[in-house]
Amino acid sequence: MAAPTPPLIPADVRSRLRSLRLWPQRASGSRGIGAHASRSRGAGLEFAQYRAYEPGDELRQIDWKLYARSDRFFVRESERESPITIWLLLDCSASMGQADQERPDWQRLDAAKALVACVAELAMQQGDDFGLIALAADGVQLLPAGNGLRQRDRLHLQLHALHAQGQWPPQQRLSPLWERIASNDLVVMIGDGFDEAGIELAERLAKAGRDVLHLQLLTVEERDFPFRDGHRFRDPETGEELLSDGTSVRSTYLARLGEAQRVLDARLQAAGIRHDTAYLDEAIDAPLQRLFGRRAGSGA
Numbered sequence: 001m002a003a004p005t006p007p008l009i010p011a012d013v014r015s016r017l018r019s020l021r022l023w024p025q026r027a028s029g030s031r032g033i034g035a036h037a038s039r040s041r042g043a044g045l046e047f048a049q050y051r052a053y054e055p056g057d058e059l060r061q062i063d064w065k066l067y068a069r070s071d072r073f074f075v076r077e078s079e080r081e082s083p084i085t086i087w088l089l090l091d092c093s094a095s096m097g098q099a100d101q102e103r104p105d106w107q108r109l110d111a112a113k114a115l116v117a118c119v120a121e122l123a124m125q126q127g128d129d130f131g132l133i134a135l136a137a138d139g140v141q142l143l144p145a146g147n148g149l150r151q152r153d154r155l156h157l158q159l160h161a162l163h164a165q166g167q168w169p170p171q172q173r174l175s176p177l178w179e180r181i182a183s184n185d186l187v188v189m190i191g192d193g194f195d196e197a198g199i200e201l202a203e204r205l206a207k208a209g210r211d212v213l214h215l216q217l218l219t220v221e222e223r224d225f226p227f228r229d230g231h232r233f234r235d236p237e238t239g240e241e242l243l244s245d246g247t248s249v250r251s252t253y254l255a256r257l258g259e260a261q262r263v264l265d266a267r268l269q270a271a272g273i274r275h276d277t278a279y280l281d282e283a284i285d286a287p288l289q290r291l292f293g294r295r296a297g298s299g300a
Contacts, residue, residue, distance in 0.1 A: 008117035008156055013285050020285075020292045022122040024084055024186045024211045025274070085129040085145050087181050088116045090162070091191025091198060092136040097164030098192075100220045100280060108217050112190045113159045114284045115215060119188050120155050122288070124148070131180070132158060135198075137166020139173035142180065168195040183209040190215045193264055193277075206271045214268055215287050216277040222257070223279050225250050 009017070052074060061075040096109040116132065123130040124147060131145030132155055143158050181187060187205055191198055193216035206212045221227070228247050261277065268275040276287040283289075 085185045086123045087187045088132045089189040090134045109164045140176045168197045186211045188213045203271045212273045214275045220281045
């Protein structure tokens with residue numbers, strides 16, 4: 001009898017997720033009532049701020065008491081609750097199959113799947129639609145966006161079937177992605193951040209008006225480089241190998257990794273893309289806690 005498949009989200013992580021809210025940088029959904037505040041020029045649920053009157057604003061929005069004091073026209077903007085669609089872009093290339101020697105049964109892809117499930121859980125809590133786009137050498141595997149428990153079950157089933165293989169897909173195979181992801185959708189990209197084509201895709205999505213969040217997963221060995229003796233390093237995607245003494249190259253490797261991370265951070269920040277780097281020895285929800293445990297700029 002086969003052993004039961006372990007849950008993608010451990011109970012302690014699921015409990016912590018209840019206190020998080022996955023907020024987009026620019027929410028402008030228009031379907032029903034959801035959990036995202038967006039600026040509205042009409043009646044809203046809660047007062048947000050004043051702004052100067054613009055031609056086309058309704059007269060009933062003008063604050064006449066403020067006009068009496070300032071002799072200038074101001075209108076009241078409100079916050080309206082608006083659901084969004086969240087697309088989970090998962091890197092399934094061969095490098096995602098990497099694991100640490102101390103924990104060979106916990107691949108980077110395993111952590112990425114769990115993180116995808118966590119984001120989907122937050123989306124479901126908020127009443128948002130969520131869909132999956134898995135990227136590998138053979139192109140795109142798509143789970144259309146939906147919501148609710150059945151959508152979550154479909155997502156988990158598809159995640160369990162995914163394996164790390166091949167290289168990042170060529171650009172011509174990414175057309176289903178552009179056909180599905182609409183302007184103002186929230187895109188959560190999860191991978192190792194080593195594929196230049198993947199970073200370029202994130203930049204293109206952001207430039208095209210998509211709200212992009214990039215979550216990078218690194219192994220403990222990539223972070224700490226604990227190798228001391230002769231070691232054979234192999235690129236899982238190209239098959240290239242390098243035989244070297246770990247001690248002699250450690251300082252050079254760490255310096256290059258640090259510089260690569262600084263360059264990546266700068267590129268994503270310049271594109272307006274939120275970004276976090278997590279490691280395989282951290283809790284699954286660690287990057288989400290860092291990004292959404294305290295809303296940036298709220299002082300909470």
